Amino acid sequence: MSTSERGQRWWARAAIACVVAAVLVPVVSAGVMGVVSLFVAGAAGAVVTVAALYWFLTRIGVLRWVALAVAVLAPIIVVALFIRANLLWVVLVAGALSLCAVGCAHAALRESGADAAVPEYSVPPPQRPFLIMNPRSGGGKVAKFDLVRKAEELGAEVALLDGPDLVDVTALARRAVADGADLLGVAGGDGTQALVAAVAVEHDVPFLVISAGTRNHFAMDLGLDRADPTRSLDALDDGVELRTDLGTINGRPFVNNASFGVYAEIVRSPAYRDDKTATVLALLPDLLTGHRGPKLVARIGATAVAGPQAILVSNNPYGSGDLAGLSRRTRLDRGVLGAVTLSVTSTREAVNLLRRTRLRGLSQATAVELIVDADTPEIPVGVDGESVLLRTPVRCTIAPGALRVRVPRTRPGVKPAAPTWDWARLWEKAYR
Known part of the structure; x- marks a missing residue:
């Protein structure tokens, strides 16, 4: 057994000892009836809170x-x-x-560095790198960090979208x-x-990402x-190449994700840019209760999910605890799409999400193909944060x-995503 395996054991x-202690402390201190009272009061509070939040999102006026x-x-x-x-x-x-217990379990179940990288x-x-820079992106990071001059000093040709x-x-x-560029960057x-x-893939040239956007997912x-x-420009001098996957949606490429349903409808609203919070609160009641927006059907491989209110399709799956595409993907080369569907049409279904119920409410899966159909000829889709209309x-x-991605040899690296809690795997690692 290696040192790493012994550490995980x-x-x-x-983790198991902490779980046992977490159960014994209430029993010893409060007795069985005390534990029952704790559980009932805590569970009731959680149910009431979730139900009230669902009503807040789906009702208007005083209610x-x-x-x-x-x-x-x-x-x-x-x-x-x-x-x-x-x-x-x-x-x-x-x-x-x-x-x-959760912290110890994450340390025990986390993939090794070799598996995660x-x-x-x-x-x-590259001999003739070509970089496209948007001076308005990220609040003006191109000018703030003097990226044009630094890139040109490294031999790159720069085109500004100004x-x-x-x-x-x-x-x-x-x-x-066509003019001879042997690397494309943005x-x-x-x-x-x-x-x-997508152009880099089409012509089999490497692609350089310069982190000058707003979120830079x-x-x-x-x-x-x-x-x-x-520091992204260091890849022009001392870089290595990664082979990553690229998602497509009706032939349009995406590097992060595509969202359908509630989020796509909200972002499409003209009022969203002026007042995001007010727009979300105004549109959510109709979107969540099914009075507005197309009726969607998601076919994830051989599985069909009817009537989800939100669908997130990602270029490789996000961490197990991330349902909104706001977290990390440990790897971008697993060759699968991540798929999350959410359907909450009643208070009962909202409460069921506390148990991560998979009956209609929430599903997470991976697939090489996902098809979203609707009762309308076109639907809004959020593709890498941009709202577009696509035919169904x-x-x-x-x-x-x-995708051949050129990155600096020396860089911060990817923080591992939290692994899924799995009792069988945890027990196997502890006592196999």
């Missing part, structure tokens, strides 16, 4: 604000009951032990390859990166430095290992 044993007040008061009342019964310390100790390939520096007219980025990238948002990445999952985009049925696919 002891982490697994520590919405009454529901919000209940959602705030319910956990306060539960804590007050625990204090009155002198059981709050028991809950806090059991909670601390539970958190310790995308393979790297040594490559010579004119008043819209530029066909795809045509610009194809023209650069300093801009994920949507622009996806368009140029793709750059984060490549392990790049998001705080200093100039919408077909999402994955191109495994299609």
Whole structure:
């Protein structure tokens, strides 16, 4: 057994010990009836809070604000009951032990560094790199970090998207390859990166990501430095190549994800850019209760999900706890799409999400193809953060290992995603 395996064994044993302690502390301190009271009060508070939040999102007028007040008061009342019964310390100790168990389990079940890292390939520096930069992206990071001058000093040709007219980025990238460019790069948002990445795949040239966007999700999952985009330029001198997947949706490329349903409908609203919060609160009641928006059907491989209110399709799956595409993908070369569907049409179904019920409410899966159909000829889709209208049925696919991404040899790296809690695996690691 290797040192790493021995370490994971002891982490697994520590996790199991913390779980046992978290159960015994309430039993010893409060007795069986006390434990039952704790569980009933805590469960009731959680159910009331979730139900009230669902009402807040799906109702308008006075009922919405009454529901919000209940959602705030319910956990306060539960804590007050625990204090009155002198059981709050028991809950806090059991909670601390539970958190310790989760931390130990993550350490025990986390993939090894070799399994979590995308393979790297040594490559010579490009001779004629061509970079497209959007000076407005990321609040002006191109100018702030003097990216144009630094790129040109490294031998790159730079095209700025600073004119008043819209530029066909795809045509610009194809023209650069025709003129002899042997690397294409982008300093801009994920949507622009996806368009140029598709041209790089089409002509089999490497692709460079410069983290000059707002959120830089793709750059984060490549392990790049998001705080200093100039470090991305190090790949022009001393870079390595990664082979990553590229998603497509009705032939349009995406590097991160495509969203259907509630989010896509909200982003499509003209009022969203001016007042995001007010737009979300105004549209959610009709979208969640089915009074607005197309009726969707998702076919994930051989499985059909009817009537989901939200669908997230990602270029490789996100971490197990991430249902909104806001977290990390440990690897971008698994050759599968990640798929999350959510359908909550009643208070009961909202409460069932506390148990992560898979009956109609929530599903997570992977597939090489996903098809979204609807009762309308076109539906709005959020593709890498941009709202577009696509004809139905919408077909999402994955191109495994299609994209040659050039990254600096020295970079922060990818933080591993939290592994799924699995009792069988945990027990096996602890006592096999």
